Amino acid sequence: MTGRSDTVTELLANLERGESLPARWYTDPAIAERELTRIFRQSWLYVGALAHLANPGDYITGYAGGVPVVVVRGEAGLAGFVNVCRHRRHEVMKGRGNARMMMCGYHAWTYDLGGQLRRAPRSEGAPGFRLEDFPLLPIRAETLGPLVFVNLDREAPPVQSVFGEVLDIIARSGIVLDDLEPHSRGEGNSPANWKAMLENYLECYHCAVAHPGFSAAIDVRPDQYRYETHEWFSTQIGPLKQSALTGRGKVPPYDVSGPVGEAQYHFLWPNLTISINPGFPNLSAELWVPDGPVVTRGFSDRFFGRGATEAFIRSMIAFNNQVAAEDDLLTDSVQRGLVGGLPDRGRFLPNAEPLVLDFQRKIIRAMVGED
Ligand SMILES: [Fe+2]
Numbered sequence: 001m002t003g004r005s006d007t008v009t010e011l012l013a014n015l016e017r018g019e020s021l022p023a024r025w026y027t028d029p030a031i032a033e034r035e036l037t038r039i040f041r042q043s044w045l046y047v048g049a050l051a052h053l054a055n056p057g058d059y060i061t062g063y064a065g066g067v068p069v070v071v072v073r074g075e076a077g078l079a080g081f082v083n084v085c086r087h088r089r090h091e092v093m094k095g096r097g098n099a100r101m102m103m104c105g106y107h108a109w110t111y112d113l114g115g116q117l118r119r120a121p122r123s124e125g126a127p128g129f130r131l132e133d134f135p136l137l138p139i140r141a142e143t144l145g146p147l148v149f150v151n152l153d154r155e156a157p158p159v160q161s162v163f164g165e166v167l168d169i170i171a172r173s174g175i176v177l178d179d180l181e182p183h184s185r186g187e188g189n190s191p192a193n194w195k196a197m198l199e200n201y202l203e204c205y206h207c208a209v210a211h212p213g214f215s216a217a218i219d220v221r222p223d224q225y226r227y228e229t230h231e232w233f234s235t236q237i238g239p240l241k242q243s244a245l246t247g248r249g250k251v252p253p254y255d256v257s258g259p260v261g262e263a264q265y266h267f268l269w270p271n272l273t274i275s276i277n278p279g280f281p282n283l284s285a286e287l288w289v290p291d292g293p294v295v296t297r298g299f300s301d302r303f304f305g306r307g308a309t310e311a312f313i314r315s316m317i318a319f320n321n322q323v324a325a326e327d328d329l330l331t332d333s334v335q336r337g338l339v340g341g342l343p344d345r346g347r348f349l350p351n352a353e354p355l356v357l358d359f360q361r362k363i364i365r366a367m368v369g370e371d
Contacts, residue, residue: 023341085106092111111135117131165233185290190332216252217252218241254277
């Protein structure tokens with residue numbers, strides 16, 4: 001499927017020589033389709049904030065590898081389901097909220113919070129029809145700190161065993177996870193492949209060139225800015241720029257005083273990033289969702305903690321939006337560069353972009369091989 005020369009061995013060998021994935025992997029619908037089954041339907045995917053599931057009947061919805069999903073708090077705790085009615089496959093729940101039962105808005109088939117079908121109008125006389133044969137399809141739903149994930153793979157290891165260590169690293173930033181509260185969700189989409197967007201997130205080689213405001217707040221010099229790879233997540237740590245505190249350098253675009261003394265940018269395989277900036281407690285959980293090969297739909301769930309005033313929150317959102325707008329210009333241009341397929345391979349600088357290499361290794365291992 002990936003072409004004559006694209007065995008896993010050859011792709012990995014090319015990567016270790018500094019050659020990136022072929023351009024076609026960013027434009028080909030067959031690759032995007034394979035990513036859904038090989039990556040997204042076998043991984044823990046972020047859906048939303050645990051704080052929105054505090055009370056019985058609270059629910060949140062989202063998508064996992066193109067499949068509509070709902071997570072609900074029932075009497076027995078959190079439960080995840082494919083959010084698709086067993087009747088005509090209309091989506092059952094919308095957005096988030098609280099409900100005593102989950103009723104499909106098409107023909108009023110009604111499921112309890114455990115997913116059992118309780119009512120299907122006019123089904124009484126239907127031969128051979130039994131309500132108990134048509135529950136919502138169950139999926140795994142688990143939490144990592146303040147975040148809720150789902151997995152369509154019943155056999156996957158628990159989310160805590162995959163990503164748990166990232167919570168310890170976040171705690172070292174000065175953020176108290178239990179104090180974080182969800183503030184708002186920002187949404188957007190870009191005309192670029194999801195991998196191109198994440199590869200941009202995964203290096204700060206471009207920061208000094210493309211992000212002047214960001215680089216006034218965060219020390220992006222190669223001897224200060226650190227990269228760490230872990231098995232299923234990676235971490236970038238950028239110290240607060242000292243001149244941002246003393247006022248002797250370029251003025252940072254928001255108030256960087258506060259208990260969080262460093263930036264942390266985490267990537268959780270395959271498509272969640274968690275961004276923390278220096279200042280008062282702030283955390284954004286950003287999801288990068290492919291919609292075919294050349295569109296990425298994303299959202300950012302913003303959380304804030306103690307000491308973050310409305311003015312700080314406004315300036316932090318503006319800061320993140322500015323960086324995202326600068327990044328969008330870059331990745332939009334990269335996508336235009338990839339469409340023509342020339343040059344077919346890019347050339348990495350492994351020392352400056354170790355996390356991009358690690359990401360492409362994971363992509364290759366997931367995509368190439370036996371079905
Ligand atoms: Fe950037």
